[in-house]
Amino acid sequence: MSQDRRRVLITGAGGQLGAALAAAFAGDDVDALTREQWDVRFPPPLLLESPDLVLHAAAWTNVDGAEDDPQGAAEVNVGGTAHAAELGAPLVAYSTDYVFDGRKGAPYVESDSPSPQSAYGMTKLHGEAAAGERAWVIRSSWLFGATGHNFVRTMLRLGAERDEVAVVSDQRGCPTYVGHLAAATRELVDAESPFGLWHIAAGGDCTWADFAEAIFDQAGLDCRVRRITTAEFGARAPRPAESILRSEKDAPELPHWREGLSDCLAAIAAQSG
Numbered sequence: 095m096s097q098d099r100r101r102v103l104i105t106g107a108g109g110q111l112g113a114a115l116a117a118a119f120a121g122d123d124v125d126a127l128t129r130e131q132w133d134v135r136f137p138p139p140l141l142l143e144s145p146d147l148v149l150h151a152a153a154w155t156n157v158d159g160a161e162d163d164p165q166g167a168a169e170v171n172v173g174g175t176a177h178a179a180e181l182g183a184p185l186v187a188y189s190t191d192y193v194f195d196g197r198k199g200a201p202y203v204e205s206d207s208p209s210p211q212s213a214y215g216m217t218k219l220h221g222e223a224a225a226g227e228r229a230w231v232i233r234s235s236w237l238f239g240a241t242g243h244n245f246v247r248t249m250l251r252l253g254a255e256r257d258e259v260a261v262v263s264d265q266r267g268c269p270t271y272v273g274h275l276a277a278a279t280r281e282l283v284d285a286e287s288p289f290g291l292w293h294i295a296a297g298g299d300c301t302w303a304d305f306a307e308a309i310f311d312q313a314g315l316d317c318r319v320r321r322i323t324t325a326e327f328g329a330r331a332p333r334p335a336e337s338i339l340r341s342e343k344d345a346p347e348l349p350h351w352r353e354g355l356s357d358c359l360a361a362i363a364a365q366s367g
Contacts, residue, residue, distance in 0.1 A: 099123055103145035105134055105178055106152030110242030111188065111272045115149045118276035122147075134174030138181055147283065148185045150178040150225075153218075157192070158330035160214035171217035175224040184289075186279055187225040190218045191235035191267055191295070196334025203342040204233075204291040212331040228289055230282060232275075235295045235339055236305075238354075239272035240361035249306050250362070253315035263303035263321035266336045268295035271354030273361070278346035287344070295339040296351035308352060312359055 100122045106112040107126035116126040125145065132139055134152045152174055154160060160167035175187050192215035193208040210216045222231045238244040252259050278294050300308070303321045310317045324333060348354070 100146035101125070101143055102147045102149060103127065103181065103183070104149045104151060105132060105174070106150070107131075109151060109153075109155075110239035110244060111237060111275065112149075112151035113241050114239055114272040114276035115151055115279065117273070118280045119149070134177050135169045137177050145181060145183045148178050148181050148183050149279065150175060150185055150187045152178075153188065154214070157212060157214040157333070160217060161212065161331045164213035164217065167213060167217045168220065171214075171221040172224050175221040179224065179226040179229065183228075184283075185225055185229040186283065187221065187229050187231050189222050189231055189233040190215065191233065191337035191339050192334060193219045193222070193233065194334050194337050196265075196337045199336065201338040201340040202293070203340055204293055205342060211334065214331060222291070230279075230287065230289055230292055232279065232282070232292050232294050233339055234270050234275055234293075235267045235337060236269040237272050237275065238269060238358060240358055240365060245269070245302070245305065246309055246355065246358055247362075249309045250313060250315070253310050253313065253317035256317060258318040258320050259306060260320045260322045260327070261303040261306040262324050262327050263301045264323050264335060265333050266299055266301050266338065267334075268297075268299050268338055269305050269351040269354065270294075270296040270348065271351070271358050273357060274348045274354050278348055281346040292343060292345050293339040293341040294345050294348060296348045296354050298350040298352065299338045300351065305351070305355075308355055309359075312352075312355055 104126045108128035154167040154170035195209040238246040
């Protein structure tokens with residue numbers, strides 16, 4: 095794809111990834127559509143011009159809620175992706191480490207067979223297929239950013255309110271800063287990389303408890319982390335115990351998750367003035 099100015103359509107622009115993509119592709123002509131402007135459960139609205147590229151960031155991300163409403167999750171994650179593909183332009187669709195069961199005992203690469211254990215993971219896997227043949231399907235994990243609902247912002251709030259927070263210590267993954275993922279998306283597209291599956295997640299890996307401790311440390315919050323098991327936490331949906339994503343292809347490499355955390359905290363500080 096030419097690196098000249100493109101007409102880029104972003105779905106889910108009100109979310110943390112959509113906002114990061116709008117910033118990363120700011121050199122193009124960007125139509126950043128929020129859910130109010132296009133609810134992807136429905137066919138695309140009539141547009142004045144067809145896009146040259148679609149960045150599909152709209153998604154159902156409530157993992158536990160998908161267990162209670164799998165049809166609702168599928169309408170967004172499968173039907174929504176199919177509707178984005180209907181625009182006919184090359185598509186970037188985002189998927190998740192939750193398409194795996196977490197039992198491999200080693201990092202997952204693109205050729206590993208998926209085995210989702212949750213309704214959410216199943217809808218994301220079906221969404222990968224719905225993206226079609228002219229799509230880059232990017233699997234990433236544990237996304238966080240300076241806006242939206244995510245683990246970092248939740249821990250900052252709880253860490254300021256409490257002396258101790260209980261956090262799961264038996265799930266391991268790669269916390270990925272959306273700013274880094276958005277930049278890597280642009281790199282992948284601009285390099286005219288082949289369509290297909292791509293694993294793009296932060297360098298390094300950790301547990302949620304490790305991540306929480308790093309957040310409190312970098313933010314200067316005096317809050318202890320009490321390590322608990324997934325069973326103790328009692329989440330509705332099963333999560334993979336170890337879902338580290340790595341690429342066997344020439345995928346863009348992201349910085350370490352600690353660097354992503356530093357960049358995220360700096361962005362939050364800049365927002366607060």
